[in-house]
Amino acid sequence: MGNADVFEGNRAEQEALLDDYFQNWKVFIDTCSLVKPAAAKFFAYARPYIEKYGNPVIIPLRVIDELKKLEQKKSSPEDDEARSLAKEWLEERLPRLQRDNIIVIHGEDVDNLGHADNVFITQFTRHRMKHQILLVTQDKNLAKDIMNLNSMNSVERGKRVEAKRIDGGGNLCIHDDLRGLWQAEKVSSAIHGGDRQRWNKMKSGRKSPTERKNETAADAFCIKTEVTTLPDRPLPIRHVPQENETVYRVQDGRATPMRLGAKVGSGGEGVIYETDEGYVAKIYQKGSLTSLRREKIKRMLSRNISCKGICWPVAELRNEQDEFVGYMMPKAQGKELGRSVFIKQLMQQYFPGWKKIDLVQLCLTILEKIHYLHHRNIIMGDINPANILVVSPQEVYLVDTDSYQIEDFPCPVGTPVYTAPEIQGKPFRQFLRTMGNENFAVATLLFMIMLPGKTPYAQQDGGEISENIKNGNFSYPCGENSNKKTPDGPWRFIWSHLPRKAMKDPLYQTFRKGESHYSEKTRLGAGDWIQKLREYHRLLKEGILQQNDPASGEIYPTSYKKNPNVTYVTCVLCGEEVDEEKTKDGACGKCRSKVYKTVRCKDCGRAFDITEGDRLWFQGQGWDLPVRCQDCREAKRNAEPDFTKTRRTTMRVDVKPSKGVDDIFPKGASRMSSMAQRPKKSSPTSAAPSTNKDTTDDDSGNLGCVGFLLGVAVGVLQLFLECCINLVGFLLGVAVVIALIKWFL
Template sequence: MELKALLDKYIVFIDTSTWLYPEANDWITEQLPQALKESEKRVRISGKVVEEVTKHIKNGDEALSKQAKQTAQLLNQYHKDEIIEVYQDPDDPFQDQAILAMFMKYRTKFPLAMVTQDRNFALDVENLNKQGSVQSTNTILVFYIDIFGKLMRWDYGVKEHEKRMQSSHSSHQGQAGDRNERSDRNDKSERSEKSSKPKEKIVALPLGTKVETGLDTELPVSHFPSEGESVRTDAFGELQLMKELGKGGEGSVFLTSNGMVCKIYTKMTKARYEKLKLMLDIPFNKEGICWPQSLAYNSKGECIGYMMSAASGKVMQLSMFHKKLLEKNFPHWNRGHLVELALTILDKIKYLHDRNIIIGDINPFNIMIKDYNEVYFVDTDSYQIVNYPCPVGTINFTPPEAQGMRYHEYLRTFEHEQFAVATLVFMTLMPGKPPYAQQGGGTPGENIKNMEFPYPFGDSKGNAPDGVWRYIWSHFTYKLKEKFYQAFAENKRFSTDDWIQMLESYLYAIKRGHSNDEIWPMSNKVSEENAVEVTCNQCSSQFVMHEEKKNDLDAQGKFYICNACLMKNKLTRVQRDEAAATSSAATGKSQATTRRTSSFGTNTAAKTTTRSATSAAMQARARANSRSSTASSSSARMGASGNAAHTSSSTPVVVFTPKPPGLLMQGIKFIASKIKK
């Protein structure tokens, strides 16, 4: 429906969540006011909106407080333009309920519409249409603003893009789960039937309850075919093994004469056979998941492996988990592509989860990347199927509660899996850096067990790894940081749907220019209003610094050092320390040895240097290095300490005055006076 048509026919309410939704900015500051003026209409808000906005200005975190401040100014502008009206029930402090009651009361008299980002609230409002004995001719319409800033209809508590995803792989479990909180089960199933377009029925496997016994029982196999030989298959007849594509611990993978791929084990166990049969039993059709398509047999009819579709691309680790690999393989990517890649991967994980299939061994060696929108999941025969566990795993993707447990001895839960999913999302957006890699700290396993997440959030400063990783973090949106922080520091687990939603809004923020699109930002985020340009005292390059930081440095009479120089100084210092540590330990002794060898009188290879000479040379280079820069070595030290100060405030360095500005006070006064009436 056209916005103008909607405003002409309906009384439109806008909920706080939409007022504060960053992606709604364009709609709410441009399109809506213009349409209202043209139609000479007003939108309605409840008094709750004013209360909540005021509360966020005072108590919200920086990003939210900024958004709330803008909203307050906007509300004031709406008031000035006479395009807004406040609905308030002074006797009822529970505004959601008041609005619902009001909608209930007037829905037969007036055509009503609500705009909200809140799924549960949307559902409650939608449900009014079904309640009461009187079937109204007026249907209450419920809308949200999507990540592209467009006004969209909620449909039984489901967003448009989610419906698209549902119809593409026919799933609704995730949303149904979300809705459970506010509705009973009968109601839910009725709704999801209504919301669903024609779709195949999902056949979900039962979740495993206990590890199957006798897993290692080996089945007798007289011969495992290899390259050049043929295999028999149920589904594709007899096939030739054309070429060995790869070899692993469990067996080999061959390209076959029909273009598909055959995995042949080096030994066949009962567990493998039974698991494959279960996997083949359920309807499964998802592009990019190399699911078993048929068993494969040798000439004697003994099962020796399975058929699957061919994958394409390179394993994730080698496609993109280093700056130079990423730049080589995907030179045109920017950050938006990384987010889209994560969404492509999550879409497949969701398909599996909807069927109660737990991947288990999520890691960058069994996902292959062709492009951001084309990926392949391989090694699917290791997935956890009912009571057959995934027998393998890696530390980085194992949650704290399962660290040290032997992968083949327990059944993973969705909670376990969700930790792995969060880790994969993190390592996709920070190409290759595991979430718990940090300065100091213990082994990866220890860091995970202690939930020592090193990136700064709120009051937590963190000891994040040096370099670009901190900058990437600083450019994440507040919501994304919060989500990672909750996942890795507070051990909260989020569903695949949660991550999809999170990343869609992050992607939108990037596309709208609200968040940095660079994969490798060169510095922390500094908001424009606080940015000052300074000259690096070391390399004379221009760079941007937070105003407060500059003031601090000025007050202390310190130099401005750019990030590249800070990094260089730290690296130089660390590597000089390393050289010094090994040379001092041995100087005396090795010189003695040198003297001793000279008496043997044989030649020492010209290329090699004795240890003490090496370290002397390194130190000379270090001195040359600090001389070559304009700063003295003391300024290099300062730079390093400055680095610490710099990074300690490396959450977005955006500072707002806590006191509401005058204009805002006027706005609040106006609304208060309105409320009294």
């Protein structure tokens, strides 16, 4: 095995190589590599990086056609293995990989011309202006043709293309016969400086991926401490190009004409136009064309900044008078983060079916790009959700990169919510941000994605966000630490479901004054957050967090995270699961305190509230709701009359009871008296809901009133019986008189 095979067969170096290819390159594979037995191992090694960056391997339709022909080919016995593999790929492997988004089958009209080799050369020549491209092929002649594209004068300004083969272990390696070509490419710094640096690093094989990650990139900008003193004067522009007009793309000192297409967007500084080269053009408005802006764009173009999703300038644009008017950049797409993910209704509309794991993956995708920039001493400065476009959790675009801070050119704008406490209120044009300032903005962005749209320093009693930031007044709890001002709504629920070590602790320590990561120099960087978010992603992917509480996998949980040592019941009012010990009458404390209705007191006329807790208690007692306030109910109860005396006075008649009445109702022991003297049912204590028995017109909950009504009924009955007895006595007397008269007669 050659030296290249030894180097590239090293597992750690292969991991670094795959990470680079699937983050920054488009990867194609040829028929001859697919039917190699080790191809399955290659896809197994590549799968984590394909999933990480959402960058599947591309298989042209012509390759599929060649596999079908190979499957049906009747040839010598030594081709049986290739034919068998072709059949296996067509029937099993390709459908499975396509379903898992590990591969994508791609075809264009020009693909119908000739064999797959012609397709690769045609498509690579066409698309390398926009992408770095790798071809995995066992065909050394095709590989040589692909590598030679790098030195063709007609495509010299394009991005790099490479060709490698799969060895017996499923690793990518250089063709033995092409090492000389690779060596020549290695020293061609005029065209491939960035790739030469990557090759030299991989060839040495002396440093681990972690060590390389911590190094400053070869194309990094210098670190400055003072703002540039270059003048910022308006440029004398004679004409600002518009739609369908010609501009000139300036690269490598040569100007190439191109036509501006349809307008796709506009802002305060300029207008974005389509082009026929796969890029878009930003043409500044006349008032935004200054000498300082022109010098900054030139400085940005002095480095090879190329990362998928970062819309970095790739060429200067001039008008027909050779005047600077703008720049060309990769085309972006997607929904603004602030107008999609940060608004619940819009997130559900644009990204239906998203779960918490999707938000975590979105954070990782954004962090990877920010880490790429920070690794090159580029500070975004204005981390603004309007400048982050989202297509999917794996596909994100960063736009308005011309405002980023590089060297002594500051970022002239900013958003207070994302501005660190130590630079709150400072004029952004007059100082250079530090990486510590930037790290505060990164943490804020992560917080606002995890708690969609909610700023870290929002709290119950309001207050200015900028003042809360300056004071480090963070309201979300961590363990026993809390200022008890966490905002109402779903935010406290979402916060409770975040994992403690991966998210709660580092966020609290960043935003709370005096904590370990609060100061400018101790804040966590993008690389630190990547590690923590990967752990969070793992906990969700493996279902560890959802085992205790399925709501931990939701973006908007409707209750606090469950404690495994607590018994939960469902609140009869809100339907949420709550701690059984914190309920009463089947309702949680939060629901019990809500006002059910407001009524006006029947006696004093003042308005008073009846809470849900009051309603449940009265219903539980079988009583109607009160119509008097608490004070009037107390006064009425204390002034309750002696119904016994009232009834004796009311029911007295001028008919003397006949003999025998006292035998029926003995004196001092009448039914009326006994009913009036019956003990009253005790009312709830003051700790319970307001419970005086003062209800509807005469407060039917009042036992004294019930006794009065019963006493009246008994009194009427007593009077009726007395009258009957008197009537019977009277009739008997009349009968006796009539009998005596008849006897005398």
